[in-house]
Amino acid sequence: MRKMVKVFWDWVFSKTTVDEKVIAAAKETKKRVKAVKEEMKDVAEAVKEVGNQAGDIADAIKGKARKGRKKKNVK
Numbered sequence: 774m775r776k777m778v779k780v781f782w783d784w785v786f787s788k789t790t791v792d793e794k795v796i797a798a799a800k801e802t803k804k805r806v807k808a809v810k811e812e813m814k815d816v817a818e819a820v821k822e823v824g825n826q827a828g829d830i831a832d833a834i835k836g837k838a839r840k841g842r843k844k845k846n847v848k
Contacts, residue, residue: 786792829840
């Protein structure tokens with residue numbers, strides 16, 4: 774029985790189509806992991822910016838003036 778299983782697996786792995794599918798799946802997985810890493814970086818930056826903005830809300834509640842560039846009076 775053990776020998777039959779080994780012969781079967783050797784036959785399956787000797788097929789080029791199986792090898793090509795495994796290689797293609799590995800490439801696709803690497804590409805997706807890279808894309809996910811980039812998106813995670815973008816999300817981390819956005820969360821950091823939200824944290825900074827939340828501090829501005831607290832200052833506004835206290836009655837402090839806005840920080841940053843002053844608005845021009847446009848009439």
